[in-house]
Amino acid sequence: MDRLVYTALSGLKTHLSSQATIANNIANASTIGYRSDRVNFERLLLKGNNQEFETRSPAAEEVVDFDRRAGTVVATGRPLDIAVHSDSWIAVQASDGTEGYTRRGDLQVTVAGVLETGDHFPVMGATGPITVPPHQSIEIAEDGRVLIVPQGAAPGTPAEEVGQVKLASANGTNTAKGLDNLLKVVGGGVLPSDMTARVRSGSLEQSNVNLTEALVDMIENQRSYEVQANMLKEAKSMDESAANLMRVQA
Numbered sequence: 182m183d184r185l186v187y188t189a190l191s192g193l194k195t196h197l198s199s200q201a202t203i204a205n206n207i208a209n210a211s212t213i214g215y216r217s218d219r220v221n222f223e224r225l226l227l228k229g230n231n232q233e234f235e236t237r238s239p240a241a242e243e244v245v246d247f248d249r250r251a252g253t254v255v256a257t258g259r260p261l262d263i264a265v266h267s268d269s270w271i272a273v274q275a276s277d278g279t280e281g282y283t284r285r286g287d288l289q290v291t292v293a294g295v296l297e298t299g300d301h302f303p304v305m306g307a308t309g310p311i312t313v314p315p316h317q318s319i320e321i322a323e324d325g326r327v328l329i330v331p332q333g334a335a336p337g338t339p340a341e342e343v344g345q346v347k348l349a350s351a352n353g354t355n356t357a358k359g360l361d362n363l364l365k366v367v368g369g370g371v372l373p374s375d376m377t378a379r380v381r382s383g384s385l386e387q388s389n390v391n392l393t394e395a396l397v398d399m400i401e402n403q404r405s406y407e408v409q410a411n412m413l414k415e416a417k418s419m420d421e422s423a424a425n426l427m428r429v430q431a
Contacts, residue, residue, distance in 0.1 A: 196406040214285035215388040217248045252389035261288040264386045269378035272347035273302035281363030311344035348378035
């Protein structure tokens with residue numbers, strides 16, 4: 182009986198976390214460069230007190246991963262919008278000062294001259310965050326170089342480089358997505374630069390969330406949740422029946 186209740190409660194917790202994950206994906210369906218979270222329902226093996234192996238569904242904190250497939254790239258015509266061609270990532274400075282990685286390419290220059298993403302993470306170059314001097318025009322080359330024509334320059338002045346966006350490769354490295362939606366190296370560290378990576382200026386990669394699939398997953402998850410809830414009801418009914426059988430009649 183205890184195992185039945187444990188199985189039902191574990192399933193309820195997992196499906197509740199999965200429902201929250203699906204809802205978060207739907208909420209970010211229009212977020213630029215967003216990679217959808219997912220929950221892996223593969224069963225885990227555990228060793229019980231009696232040295233026998235039993236199985237259970239994994240808890241949410243053990244199974245959350247994300248879909249690494251790229252989203253659709255759309256043209257915007259904006260010079261500071263970039264989409265990465267390959268599987269590489271744009272290096273940024275996370276809130277805690279460490280290096281993180283994103284596919285969000287809607288870049289902008291702050292009042293202080295810092296080049297940052299649309300969600301306000303400074304873009305990293307070879308020696309740190311890229312700063313842009315006052316300029317009258319700016320563009321990003323295919324290899325990630327940031328080119329500007331200085332403010333007040335004479336007509337026909339060639340553009341000069343002020344930095345190069347670090348494009349990092351995650352191939353062969355154990356990485357995971359953090360709560361800030363940035364890719365991080367598991368255990369700390371930084372990803373190596375991908376010198377072959379290229380970007381498409383004037384374009385943006387959209388979210389890879391498929392709304393149709395997400396809605397179907399939500400319905401299926403809700404039905405599975407109801408099954409687990411019914412198991413609790415059955416456990417209660419069986420327990421009451423067993424208690425009635427053992428009751429001593431006066």
